[in-house]
Amino acid sequence: MLEFFISSASRRKVLVYLLNNQAKEYHLRELSRNIGEPASIIKRELDRLEQIGFLLSWAEGNQRRFKVNPRYFLLNELKAFLDKATGFSTPPRVLQRFTLKEAMEKRKTWKKRSKAIAEEYGKDLKRQRPRHPAEKRLLERLA
Numbered sequence: 001m002l003e004f005f006i007s008s009a010s011r012r013k014v015l016v017y018l019l020n021n022q023a024k025e026y027h028l029r030e031l032s033r034n035i036g037e038p039a040s041i042i043k044r045e046l047d048r049l050e051q052i053g054f055l056l057s058w059a060e061g062n063q064r065r066f067k068v069n070p071r072y073f074l075l076n077e078l079k080a081f082l083d084k085a086t087g088f089s090t091p092p093r094v095l096q097r098f099t100l101k102e103a104m105e106k107r108k109t110w111k112k113r114s115k116a117i118a119e120e121y122g123k124d125l126k127r128q129r130p131r132h133p134a135e136k137r138l139l140e141r142l143a
Contacts, residue, residue: 002016002082002085002086005081005085008045010035010037010041010042010045011045011048013035013036013037014031014035014037014042014045014046014049015049015078015082016082016086017031017034017035018049018055018068019068019078019079019082020082022068022070022075022079024067025065025066025067026065026066026067027060027063027064027065027066028042028043028046028063028064028066031046031066046066050066053069053072053073054068054069054072054074054075054078055067055068055069056068056069104142107142
């Protein structure tokens with residue numbers, strides 16, 4: 001599920017690893033070995049995460065050390081999101097399924113409700129966002 005929100009596989013791996021091991025500090029090669037990605041890719045992701053303040057970095061000898069910034073303003077939200085996204089051992093259950101006929105009936109009731117809202121608030125209401133062309137074609141076929 002996490003791949004839908006974070007498209008870069010290497011960024012997902014880095015975030016998951018760092019959020020699960022927040023208290024430790026790492027150098028580039030150590031992270032590369034632990035994550036299983038080339039050091040150049042890890043370095044690019046670490047630089048991006050450092051730019052937004054998620055990581056702290058400093059020089060120690062001839063190495064650059066990295067650590068998760070414990071004062072990063074979205075740290076708790078990212079950790080909670082990660083826990084939820086990776087916590088599903090089985091996919092979530094579908095609570096309600098509709099046949100096409102039932103969905104069309106629901107659509108009719110939604111259409112009636114939309115008309116009632118338009119009458120209540122005025123006919124000059126416009127959609128907040130334009131319809132996607134595929135959505136338009138689907139609605140034309142169904143109508």
